[in-house]
Amino acid sequence: MIPREFEYHAPTTVADAIGLLHQLGEDAKLIAGGHSLLPMMKLRFAQPSHLVDLGRVPELKGIREEGGTIRIGAMTTEAELINSPLLQAKCPLLVEGAKLIADPQVRYKGTVGGDIAHGDPGNDHPALMIALRASFVLRSATGERVVAAENFFRGTYDTELRAGEILTEIRIPVPAIGTGACYAKLKRKVGDFATAAAAVTLRMQGNKVQEAAIALTNVGATPLKATAAEESLRGKALDDAAIAEAARLAMSICDPVQDQRGDVEYKTAMAGEMTQRAIRTAAARAAN
Amino acid sequence: MAAKQTVSFKLNGKPVDVVVEPRELLIHTLRERLAHTGPHIGCETSHCGACTVDLDRMSVKSCTVLTVQCQGADIVTIEGMEQGGALHALQEAFSEQHGLQCGYCTPGMVTRAYRLLQENPDPTEEEIRMGMSGNLCRCTGYQNIVKAVQAAALKLAAAREAPRKVAAPAPAREETPTPA
Numbered sequence: 001m002i003p004r005e006f007e008y009h010a011p012t013t014v015a016d017a018i019g020l021l022h023q024l025g026e027d028a029k030l031i032a033g034g035h036s037l038l039p040m041m042k043l044r045f046a047q048p049s050h051l052v053d054l055g056r057v058p059e060l061k062g063i064r065e066e067g068g069t070i071r072i073g074a075m076t077t078e079a080e081l082i083n084s085p086l087l088q089a090k091c092p093l094l095v096e097g098a099k100l101i102a103d104p105q106v107r108y109k110g111t112v113g114g115d116i117a118h119g120d121p122g123n124d125h126p127a128l129m130i131a132l133r134a135s136f137v138l139r140s141a142t143g144e145r146v147v148a149a150e151n152f153f154r155g156t157y158d159t160e161l162r163a164g165e166i167l168t169e170i171r172i173p174v175p176a177i178g179t180g181a182c183y184a185k186l187k188r189k190v191g192d193f194a195t196a197a198a199a200v201t202l203r204m205q206g207n208k209v210q211e212a213a214i215a216l217t218n219v220g221a222t223p224l225k226a227t228a229a230e231e232s233l234r235g236k237a238l239d240d241a242a243i244a245e246a247a248r249l250a251m252s253i254c255d256p257v258q259d260q261r262g263d264v265e266y267k268t269a270m271a272g273e274m275t276q277r278a279i280r281t282a283a284a285r286a287a288n
Numbered sequence: 289m290a291a292k293q294t295v296s297f298k299l300n301g302k303p304v305d306v307v308v309e310p311r312e313l314l315i316h317t318l319r320e321r322l323a324h325t326g327p328h329i330g331c332e333t334s335h336c337g338a339c340t341v342d343l344d345r346m347s348v349k350s351c352t353v354l355t356v357q358c359q360g361a362d363i364v365t366i367e368g369m370e371q372g373g374a375l376h377a378l379q380e381a382f383s384e385q386h387g388l389q390c391g392y393c394t395p396g397m398v399t400r401a402y403r404l405l406q407e408n409p410d411p412t413e414e415e416i417r418m419g420m421s422g423n424l425c426r427c428t429g430y431q432n433i434v435k436a437v438q439a440a441a442l443k444l445a446a447a448r449e450a451p452r453k454v455a456a457p458a459p460a461r462e463e464t465p466t467p468a
Contacts, residue, residue, distance in 0.1 A: 001313075001332040002312075002316075003311045004311070005290045005309065005310075005311055006290060006310055007291070008290075008310035008356045010356075010357075010359075034352060034353070035334060035352055038334075038352050038353075038354070039333060039334055041311075042313075042332070042333075051310065053357060055357060079346070102422075103422030104347060104400070104404075104419055104420075104421065105347045105349045105400070106334065106352075106422065108346035108347060108348055109346070109352070109353070190418075190422070191335065191421070191422070
């Protein structure tokens, strides 16, 4: 369980990290918290010749609010998300989601940016970010571009990140006061990936849904934005029939892979169940 | 072969330098170069927590950290828990509460519980169970491990109170233990 040989680089600025990516080319890989990449390297599924460690780049750390937007440095750890008073107050969905990721040891090292950039459909932040209408800042030698979370994920381990680009920041519009949110995740045990999970944010007006966002984890090659389910809820009274219909529409876009967590039918059904639970909890948390 | 690098860090309060390949994992450096065999290799796949060490005030699985990432770090292992020949409250409590059977997971358990109690000196049972969920034990069924952490929390609380009552020298533990 020892990785193949590689050269190790520890830049201290984003500019230096980008410079290293250019200089070293395709054989270089960025390492964030290392809790996805190092296990893959130990199994030799990943064999980069150069490892560029972002762990000593202070500008990639931190959580702050600026003009109605929460900005999170990509190297912020799960433990830092969980302990953030700002997120606890203004974006509790992210705190709830981060607590369900892996185990305490992994959460001290694992980062939000690594979880997103890895492109694993089993990771939890992608669906959370889609439900929060987040966007990602991608920086390269030629400048910066901002990509919406819902357009970032292209396939398993395949994202919009181009060679020489670094995910530097996550931007989340501060959810409107009264927004209810929930991440419902079914997993076999602590530390497991989701069998299926649903992230939901809801704004209510009386008993009617004003706005809904729904995204699913680990039931497709990418996190899935359940657009039809969202639209079915909009403007409707949130009764059992409306929730069941939204779950049915969410299930209709699922395309999970059969593994030890279950077969296709089971995982799809669980995605529906998690959608229902997340909608009900989000509604209970929303201010009317 | 990739060039070796010199890495300097503090291990249980003492400065150490090692020369390692970038691919060397911290658990191997600790066990094979520095003869600290307290942290165990259970699964080597980031699951079991037997290799847990305290790295810059975080509990980490040392099978999933490269030694070259530890430049300047402050590392505490189970070997750094006792102070001047006296066991740490957690070590006493694991013994008294039968928080172990085969003992293989115990160094990781104690080291993780150490950080948990630093962050949350008075945890509920639920918080202990969640806080210890990155450490697997195949013997005890966890019940006595939870009891041991609870007992240690009481011992540490009593030790914090004691000096105020009897004006005895403070046995309070420093954030970073130093070897005797």
